[in-house]
Amino acid sequence: MTPPPVLIVGAGPVGLTAANLLAARGVPLVLVERNPATSDEAKAISLDDESLRTLQAAGLAETVLEIVVPGTGTRYYDRKGRPLFHARGPEPYRLGYTFKNQFAQPELEKVLLDALRGRPGVDVRFATELADVKESGQGVTATLRSADGDASLDVSWVLGCDGGRSTIRELRNIDMTGTSHHDVWLVADTTGDYHDERYGMHHGRPDRPTVIVPGRDGRCRYEFRLYPGEGDGGTRPDFATIERLVRPYRSITPDQVERCTNYTFNAVVADRWRDGRCFLLGDAAHMMPPFAGQGLNSGVRDAANLVWKIAEVWHGRADEALLDTYEPERRPHATAMVEFSERLGRVVMTTSPARGALRDATVRTLLATPWGRRYLGEMRFRPRAVHAAGFVAGRHRLTGTQLPQPRVLVPPSLHPRPLDEVLGDGLALLGVNVAPAAWDRVARELPLDGLALVDVALDERLPRPHPGRRAVADADGRLQAALASARGGFVLVKPDRYIAAVFPPLQASVAAPLLALCARDTAGAERRAG
Numbered sequence: 001m002t003p004p005p006v007l008i009v010g011a012g013p014v015g016l017t018a019a020n021l022l023a024a025r026g027v028p029l030v031l032v033e034r035n036p037a038t039s040d041e042a043k044a045i046s047l048d049d050e051s052l053r054t055l056q057a058a059g060l061a062e063t064v065l066e067i068v069v070p071g072t073g074t075r076y077y078d079r080k081g082r083p084l085f086h087a088r089g090p091e092p093y094r095l096g097y098t099f100k101n102q103f104a105q106p107e108l109e110k111v112l113l114d115a116l117r118g119r120p121g122v123d124v125r126f127a128t129e130l131a132d133v134k135e136s137g138q139g140v141t142a143t144l145r146s147a148d149g150d151a152s153l154d155v156s157w158v159l160g161c162d163g164g165r166s167t168i169r170e171l172r173n174i175d176m177t178g179t180s181h182h183d184v185w186l187v188a189d190t191t192g193d194y195h196d197e198r199y200g201m202h203h204g205r206p207d208r209p210t211v212i213v214p215g216r217d218g219r220c221r222y223e224f225r226l227y228p229g230e231g232d233g234g235t236r237p238d239f240a241t242i243e244r245l246v247r248p249y250r251s252i253t254p255d256q257v258e259r260c261t262n263y264t265f266n267a268v269v270a271d272r273w274r275d276g277r278c279f280l281l282g283d284a285a286h287m288m289p290p291f292a293g294q295g296l297n298s299g300v301r302d303a304a305n306l307v308w309k310i311a312e313v314w315h316g317r318a319d320e321a322l323l324d325t326y327e328p329e330r331r332p333h334a335t336a337m338v339e340f341s342e343r344l345g346r347v348v349m350t351t352s353p354a355r356g357a358l359r360d361a362t363v364r365t366l367l368a369t370p371w372g373r374r375y376l377g378e379m380r381f382r383p384r385a386v387h388a389a390g391f392v393a394g395r396h397r398l399t400g401t402q403l404p405q406p407r408v409l410v411p412p413s414l415h416p417r418p419l420d421e422v423l424g425d426g427l428a429l430l431g432v433n434v435a436p437a438a439w440d441r442v443a444r445e446l447p448l449d450g451l452a453l454v455d456v457a458l459d460e461r462l463p464r465p466h467p468g469r470r471a472v473a474d475a476d477g478r479l480q481a482a483l484a485s486a487r488g489g490f491v492l493v494k495p496d497r498y499i500a501a502v503f504p505p506l507q508a509s510v511a512a513p514l515l516a517l518c519a520r521d522t523a524g525a526e527r528r529a530g
Helices: 013-024 049-057 061-065 105-117 167-171 239-246 295-314 320-348 353-367 370-377 419-423 436-445 478-486 505-517 522-529
Strands: 006-009 029-033 046-048 073-077 083-087 100-102 122-126 129-136 139-146 149-155 158-160 176-180 185-190 199-203 210-214 220-225 257-263 266-270 278-280 407-410 415-418 428-432 452-457 470-474 490-493 499-503
Touching (some): 006 149, 013 029, 013 049, 013 295, 046 049, 046 295, 049 100, 049 419, 083 353, 129 167, 167 278, 220 239, 239 257, 266 320, 295 320, 320 353, 353 370, 407 419, 419 470, 428 436, 428 478, 436 505, 470 478, 478 490, 490 505, 499 505
Parallel strands (some): 158 278
Antiparallel strands (some): 129 139, 139 149, 185 257, 210 220, 490 499
16 A cells, blocks of 8 residues: 655745655655745755755756856954955865855746756645644644635644744644843845855954855845844844944945845754654754754755655655654754854854954964964864764764765776765665675675665776676765775665765674664565555
8 A cells, every 4th residue: 555645844945855855766745835836035055065965866956056156255354354264174075065155045046947847647726724743643634724824734744844933843842942132133134236256254243243145146145233222132124224324335226125134043953853754854853053053954954864765664665763863863963053053153243343453463373374274264163963873883083074976987887976866866876896795795694685786996997887786986085085094894874865874794693683773665665666
């Protein structure tokens, strides 16, 4: 019997990303959004390389690249308006894409929605809200409310991608822990702007902390810290205020203000991210200040982590206990990113002249050393995503980290290809410079059915394919750098491209508990396919 579809609540970028990922994996879904259309509000403006890699898994990276400004960085200015340093991020194209990319959220949502509507098994319903959920046996009965009245829908799981005022979170009585900030910021998206800098600008002036982010086609985002009496959170600023604040940077007319609002922000994390068959993703699970540009990207990480697991369970290829690994893998990094965003705001956007002077002196001291220049320029101060618990095993230094996506040589043509194209959309087991006998030993210890098996050749060697296994070789030295420490061993890679385990041939049993969760239920999979 085919299980019912998955219900996704919320058609923002996170919900649309999750929906596209599910549809790409052959899982039917219903997507509901309380509003009559996608949002036209001023929200997220930055996609990182990991988010683009996730969209690649849904076949959408090239389409999204058409609407972004790729390869942007951030230039920080001191309290007197002088440049401090330029943060470009870590190694370019480490994950296959430029590190930071500016975009307009309404354009992104349109691209994701257009792609979703072209996929089979997808039911999109706008002007429809979730009114109730009740678990019943092996599924959930959701009550959906629209202009036509209430309707019941049986689904397998519910993904709450419905933002900071999440209905799912309220229905399941899940609280959030953290801090609500009362500082008010004016944010305005403008057109007809002459800024052509391919980087964001953070002006750390204590008298008026300001963020300027140029976009495509003359668009530009301005954010200004407001003071008491200049505006309240949740209100629309008047044009006189916008014109006064923007005046030092450009002249502006009312028709050039595309969207604007005054807002405050929260730094909170939901107390639990799973309640039975209901899950929280994105702002429903965590909200953070905007200064690190990681609110949306953190939500996309949630979707990448959870969706492959739901797809495997829905298709009968994994035990439902696999879903328990979502929160342990994602919560630590999301919490660290919330705390980091708060700290970054206090330092970079301080209104204290004394703290601003100390910040500038500290940064200039760091810039006087090679280590300090790398630390700041490569943004090593940002929390790194590592899975320390969940679907991971062993203590190798690569375990829990994300596998880079270099270009690799694939026989017989040896035409360079992105690594993810070779790995496919499931679990992959890489043998790094191992002999055929090592594969035989591991096959006796572990269930390898359904895994992509890949021989990795290092040291400028040509790959040699073997029956039942793919082969890749290093195209530019990056594969060597990524996997040198796993030489002579095996690397188990999850579909979200995080490394689950690294082990030598004689210790294959370390991965046995993980693969037991993903034991293939052949009969169940055939029933679902039928």
